[in-house]
Structures are given as C-alpha cells and as structure tokens.
Amino acid sequence: MLKINGQRLWNSLMELAEIGGTPLGGVKRVTCTDEDRRGREWFTKQVTALGCTVDIDPMGNMFARRPGKNNSLDPVMMGSHLDSQPTGGKFDGAYGVLAGLEVLRTLTDQNIITEHPLELVSWTNEEGARFSPAMIGSGVFIGEFSLEYAYGREDIDGFKQGDELKRIGYIGTSPLGERKFAAAFELHIEQGPILELEGKQIGVVGGVQGIRWYDLVLTGEETHSGTCPMSYRRDPVLACTSLIDKIYALADKHGEQARVTLARIVPSPNVRNTVPGTLLITIDFRHPDPDVLAAMDADLHAIVAEGDPRGRVQVSVEQIWYSPPVVFAPVCVDAVRSGAAELGYSTIEMYSGAGHDSVYISKVAPTSMIFIPCKDGLSHNERESITPEDAANGANVLLHAVLKLAQGGSM
Ligand SMILES: [Zn+2]
CATH class of the missing domain: 3.30.70.360 (Alpha-Beta Plaits)
Structure with missing residues (x-):
C-alpha cells in the first residue's frame, strides 16, 4: 500500500517547531505575531515548492491548492492550524497541516494526480489564546462570525486582531464564503489519554461532544x-x-x-x-x-x-x-475507518472532547477527524509529545482517506 515518508514528515515537524521554539521544547507561535508570520512563510515555501498555488482570504486563512484531473470539481480538503498556545507544544495543529503537506509530497513523488483538486488549509487563530474566541478563522469562513467582529477582537494589550493580521501581511483577497469542499479531513493529536490507555494507534472520530x-x-x-x-x-x-x-x-x-x-x-x-x-x-x-x-x-x-x-x-x-454535539459525515468517517483497517492499524471509535476547526467546517462540508495518541494525553503544554511512528500512521490514514474521496468524480 502507498505510504507517506515518515522521516520527512518528522523532519518537517521539527523544522517548523524551531519557529517560536521554547527552551522547554515547546512552541510559542501565537496568532498574528511575528512567529506566526514566519510559520506562514515557511508553509508557503513548502507548498509552492510542490507547485501549489496559495490563496489567502481576508481572515488570513491559507488555502494551498494542488490541481486535480477535473478542476471543476470541489477540492478535497485537509487542514488544521499553525498557531499555538503561548506555552504550547510542537504538534497541536501543526501536525495536521504538516501531515497534509506530507500527503501532497507523497502524491507528487508518485506522480499521482487525483480526480478532485486537493486543498491544504491552515486556519487563522484556532487557539483563541490571544484573541478570543477560539476557532475564529474557520468560524468567519463559514459565516458564524462577521469579519468586522473578528477584526475588532482585542488582546490584553489592546491590539486588535484585524490590525495585527494586517501588520503581519495576511489580509488576503480570496473571497470569503465562495469556497466549497467536496470533503474535509482534520488529523490531530488526541489531546486526551484514551488512545494511549487503550493501546490503539488511530482514533476514528465520529463527532464532537x-x-x-x-x-x-x-x-x-x-x-x-x-x-x-x-x-x-x-x-x-x-x-x-x-x-x-x-x-x-x-x-x-x-x-x-x-x-x-x-x-x-x-x-x-x-x-x-x-x-x-x-x-x-x-x-x-x-x-x-x-x-x-x-x-x-x-x-x-x-x-x-x-x-x-x-x-x-x-x-x-x-x-x-x-x-450541540457534532456528528461527522458517515462518508468521511467510513473513509478514515476503512483506510486505517487496510493499513492494518488498531483503531477505536471516539468523539472529540475538545473543539476544533472541523466543528465549523462540518457545517458546510462532509467532514471528519483522525486522532493519534499523545504521550500522557498531554496538550496545551510544552511537554506535548508524540512518536514518529504514530505521526506516520496518522498521515498514512489521512492519505488513504483523502484518496478514497478525491478519486471518485461524482461527489
Ligand atoms: Zn489544535
């Protein structure tokens, strides 16, 4: 079965973690700071090297697009976030984006062009640590919040989110509300202890509590x-x-x-x-x-x-x-479940206890999530830790879930 390059994924995770890296081994890449800008620039460099175009919307959400065979079809999306908590770990959010990057690299290595185009998305300010509420980039994207509301949110020093986004150069022109996804997948560390305690490799996420x-x-x-x-x-x-x-x-x-x-x-x-x-x-x-x-x-x-x-x-x-609870789309959950089974990974069906961008995206596109274990269930902590093997497993499931939905022409 086709597999991603686990070492390359790990190297990229470590490389990105140097941007905003902390002495305790964590990451401080808080939204709309210079570290956030450098993380975004790093991301753009990686995806443009693969021939992707990058669109940015007025909320700073970034959409890297890899063309498919039929570009009139809506893209299959992979995405998460590159911002972190002030004392965050290397993997919360970044792992989902970089695993998507590794999927794109693998497809390029293998000269595979999917029927649907693919989009790799990094959502602005998932964490809500500097400007509340959390998940506001994806929230504005689906119309849950207005752009004016988001721009007006202030941090504790009185800086406005819109001004700071402008300062780092990420108020884009790609129109809000016009982008559609045929399907969406978010791969994330579990941020809880269940996979580790149950000794399972992959969480098939049916929804959010x-x-x-x-x-x-x-x-x-x-x-x-x-x-x-x-x-x-x-x-x-x-x-x-x-x-x-x-x-x-x-x-x-x-x-x-x-x-x-x-x-x-x-x-x-x-x-x-x-x-x-x-x-x-x-x-x-x-x-x-x-x-x-x-x-x-x-x-x-x-x-x-x-x-x-x-x-x-x-x-x-x-x-x-x-x-209200979110129930993810069966077509996406099935793609994750069967992809993990074909790869021979042990799985458990679970619900997310934390909020994610996928909560909002699930309102506009068939969506699901994939979880991998994190050590001691620890997240929002500089000691947040995963193994290279688990990182590779999750990315392989993402690859095959995406391929299942990106190859059919009639979604
Ligand atoms: Zn996250």
Whole structure:
C-alpha cells in the first residue's frame, strides 16, 4: 500500500517547531505575531515548492491548492492550524497541516494526480489564546462570525486582531464564503489519554461532544461565623454538599460518555469568618448524544427543584451556553475507518472532547477527524509529545482517506 515518508514528515515537524521554539521544547507561535508570520512563510515555501498555488482570504486563512484531473470539481480538503498556545507544544495543529503537506509530497513523488483538486488549509487563530474566541478563522469562513467582529477582537494589550493580521501581511483577497469542499479531513493529536490507555494507534472520530454550561446559585444569608448558632444558619456551602453529590451521580447514571465538571465553586463573600450569603457553582456537562445531554439537563432541573433538603437555602440554575454535539459525515468517517483497517492499524471509535476547526467546517462540508495518541494525553503544554511512528500512521490514514474521496468524480 502507498505510504507517506515518515522521516520527512518528522523532519518537517521539527523544522517548523524551531519557529517560536521554547527552551522547554515547546512552541510559542501565537496568532498574528511575528512567529506566526514566519510559520506562514515557511508553509508557503513548502507548498509552492510542490507547485501549489496559495490563496489567502481576508481572515488570513491559507488555502494551498494542488490541481486535480477535473478542476471543476470541489477540492478535497485537509487542514488544521499553525498557531499555538503561548506555552504550547510542537504538534497541536501543526501536525495536521504538516501531515497534509506530507500527503501532497507523497502524491507528487508518485506522480499521482487525483480526480478532485486537493486543498491544504491552515486556519487563522484556532487557539483563541490571544484573541478570543477560539476557532475564529474557520468560524468567519463559514459565516458564524462577521469579519468586522473578528477584526475588532482585542488582546490584553489592546491590539486588535484585524490590525495585527494586517501588520503581519495576511489580509488576503480570496473571497470569503465562495469556497466549497467536496470533503474535509482534520488529523490531530488526541489531546486526551484514551488512545494511549487503550493501546490503539488511530482514533476514528465520529463527532464532537455537545456541551451545556450552567451557573448554579445557592442563596442563603451572610452572618457571623462565631455568634450565629449552626441551627440558625442559612449556609449555602452546607447545602451544596448533597447537591454536588447528586449532580456528580448524573455522570454514572448517563454512562461512560457523560462528563460532569464543577470547576468553579465560589462563595461570597469569600471571607474566613463570615458564613457566605451565596455560592456560585459552574457546571459543565458533555455528551456526544443530544438526547442524553437533554436528559442530563432534565435531571439537573429536577435536582434543583428538590432544592435544599433542609429547606434553608434557595437553589436556582441557569443554562448559559449550549453547543450541540457534532456528528461527522458517515462518508468521511467510513473513509478514515476503512483506510486505517487496510493499513492494518488498531483503531477505536471516539468523539472529540475538545473543539476544533472541523466543528465549523462540518457545517458546510462532509467532514471528519483522525486522532493519534499523545504521550500522557498531554496538550496545551510544552511537554506535548508524540512518536514518529504514530505521526506516520496518522498521515498514512489521512492519505488513504483523502484518496478514497478525491478519486471518485461524482461527489
Ligand atoms: Zn489544535
């Protein structure tokens, strides 16, 4: 079976990682900085050496195009991002782009021209570390955000995203909203521990978990911690213990894929010798199935309706965000699954727990993702690490998934 050149892929990963490389072995290539610009220039040099043209849209998204036999067909796309967290690793994002580059190099080596053209995309500001929100390049591309909104986002020093994009020279002229993809694939490190723990080589990603965020508020009454007897208190912290138990129990009730996180628990006033008057608890629910997520929502409201067992504290909850689960296109997921099987790799079917550009792209094109293991599940960390072998495996799956969809003329 046709395979990519694993050593060449690895060398490119290491070469790019020198741009913004940190002493601890990570990468600081934050969006719209000079390092980002140098990373983009490096990328352009590699793809133009292969004969690709590069289009840039007004959001700085870069599209390297390799012509096919029938250039009236929509391209099959591979893409991810070249920006990093301020203390990021070498592989988050960059791996997906460089594996796509290695696929193009392999096809060129073999003189293979696909029926569909191919496009390798690097999306602007996936990380959201400097300008929030995350995934804004792909978000603007699909019309989720306006260009004006994106340009106006400010970093903590008051620099605007649009000005910084202009400063590094990446406000392009390729029209937004006109580009179509026949299919799209994003190869990424898992950023979690499942593949490593299960001893599998490839994650076949069926979609992205849905998310519901809530603010749970318990309201009692502030009082003196010394003078007020326990039996007179309306203490929200005392009341929260049984509620927290019940909320965590929803994770067990709704199965292995359910995630329940209560990560901020904030009494007010936050003072040692005052019984707090209120308590805010943030709730993060995740599940790949919207029906299960809705059932978790109903259960939460039932718990809140039951209220404080002692009847001394008011309990209320408000949903503040809902991101529905994403189900990737079966045609793309099948291409990944069968490609991995033909290559003889061990696989596991999984959902992404993190957001990716593919969440947005899946709204405008058949899309799926491929995951490879990363050491200790670590990402957004300078110690982020993968093996050259896993890197090559993922790129081989990408190659064959792309070939499956780029060779048929009638998508
Ligand atoms: Zn990423």
